[in-house]
Amino acid sequence: MTDDTAARLATRQMGVKAHGTLGVLTLALRMEWTTKEKMLDILADIPHKSSLHIRADLLREVINNIKNDSWKGA
Secondary structure (H helix, E strand, O other): OOOOHHHHHHHHHOOOOOOOHHHHHHHHHHOOOOOHHHHHHHHHHHHHHOOOOOOHHHHHHHHHHHHOOHHHHO
């Protein structure tokens, strides 16, 4: 698991699949390890309670996908 762009590119070249934070969180939702409501709370807290740098537009897109249940088909 990594959010570092260089690390993700390197693993892709090696044929290793890398997952970032948003991918792992979405997986937790798909596996029903958490609820949709709890996941939305976690995502909303990222800019305020984490040093993780996620583009604001990407975070909004993920939140909207979860709110609209469009993550289920991904």
